[in-house]
Amino acid sequence: MQEQVLVAGAGPTGLTIGLELARRDIPVRIVDQAAEFFAGSRGDGIQPRTLEVFDDLGVLDAVLAAGIPMPIMRVHLGGEFVGEHRMAELVEPTPAFPHPNPWVLGQSGTEAILRERLAEFGVHVELDTALTTFDQDATGVTATLTRDGVEETVRVAYLVGADGGRSTVRKALGIAFEGTTDESLRMLLGDVRADALDHQFGYWFAGAEHPMEGIAMSPLPGGRQFQFAAPLTGDAEPTLEVLQEYVDRYSGRTDITLSELTWVTVWRPNVRLAERFRVGRVFLAGDAAHVHPPTGGQGMNTGIQDAYNLGWKLAAAVHGDESQLDSYESERRRVAAHVLGISSGLLNKLVDGDEDAMRRGPETQQLDISYRDPADRAPLAPGDRAPDAPLKDMAGNPIRLFDLFRGPHATTLCFGETGQLPPGSDTYAVVRPGTTAAGQYVVDVEGHAFTAYHATDGTRVVVRPDGYLAERS
The missing domain is CATH 3.50.50.60 (FAD/NAD(P)-binding domain)
Incomplete structure (x- = not known):
């Protein structure tokens, strides 16, 4: 074809x-x-x-x-361990946001x-x-x-x-x-092995007088390598020897030996x-x-x-x-x-x-990205991300709204409708517990779907194939 x-x-x-x-x-x-x-x-x-x-x-x-999850960073200043730092606080999943944390x-x-x-x-x-x-x-x-x-x-x-x-x-x-x-600033990024470092953590090495001028080493999954990031000074070339020099200088340690530089690049702003x-x-x-x-x-x-x-x-x-x-x-x-x-x-x-x-x-995290009309002040409007919610299907099995959305189709949700639904294999009534509908339906057992969509009986929502609202009435 x-x-x-x-x-x-x-x-x-x-x-x-x-x-x-x-x-x-x-x-x-x-x-x-x-x-x-x-x-x-x-x-x-x-x-x-x-x-x-x-x-x-x-x-x-x-x-x-x-x-792997985003690692905790161990901060070393002037050769001394001073504490641990998370770049982003861990967030518990919610019914509307099942994957709230970055992944590495x-x-x-x-x-x-x-x-x-x-x-x-x-x-x-x-x-x-x-x-x-x-x-x-x-x-x-x-x-x-x-x-x-x-x-x-x-x-x-x-x-x-x-x-x-x-x-x-x-x-x-x-x-x-x-x-x-900006040709004046160069950033070195590379993948390198460092056996002396605990691979469960990331590391920030810097001097005590300039704590924000240093190198970051973040663990990569599937082995012993870290992603190395540092400003590249002068005319230095991105070689294993240069990376080792940076580690020696900023960490104040002599036991960290780098090896297996498998990828390296120099980035300019x-x-x-x-x-x-x-x-x-x-x-x-x-x-x-x-x-x-x-x-x-x-x-x-x-x-x-x-x-x-x-x-x-x-x-x-x-x-x-x-x-x-x-x-x-x-x-x-x-x-x-x-x-x-x-x-x-x-x-x-x-x-x-x-x-x-x-x-x-x-x-x-890009969860708040929206294509809505800026003049629309509704709490949920066309162009907004369609929230997830836990449900039960017609047989009483647990299911999620994201399960209904998954695939190459648009999805229509008809809240509180028990009569005949609009035609379409991807059209569902969303009903409250103890209620059934004439067509295919899902049960909002805990009320999360009605809440997330600011819905009342008769609210209809069309979700685009990419998971954003196309229509809401």
């Missing part, structure tokens, strides 16, 4: 778009110019809203099994899980395959792919550029990438937002549309949610309904600008030596 969508880039964003399309039976092709899959930790913090996305995509159990899994691990899920739909990433040129017209996109010097011309309905900050797609479209790059996320039949997502500082763990998560927003809209367009495509840019560009402000603010605090740079609040 001929592919309907071509995705350039096989990072978390491109893989999520591919999965969103594949599970809707939309033929998709994913290409990446890299010769091999990424093998480092990079975006290792998975935010709570992304965990909810992974629940819907069918990969949450694998992600939880492969990762190296980006390569997240990508591997997404690729395995894609393979279940018969979709495999094509490595060493570069998108070199493309043209679009009123009915589709003609693209040229190059592999081993051999060119291939493909014709698709839509093209998605998820090809990173140096995006070929964005540059070819001539879209401005507005923002700044490059904070940019694309002027457009769409031109005709071509879309930008992830780092191709916005690049973030690593502070706050926002970049990968924002890209995944770009894909989660775009995937179902592209699928509808392939089936003839293009009405949702314009909302991708209007919804996601506003979110990206907001999130860039959060991560940039944390970076500025870090540079200024502000201790608040080491704290993470609800604003980084």
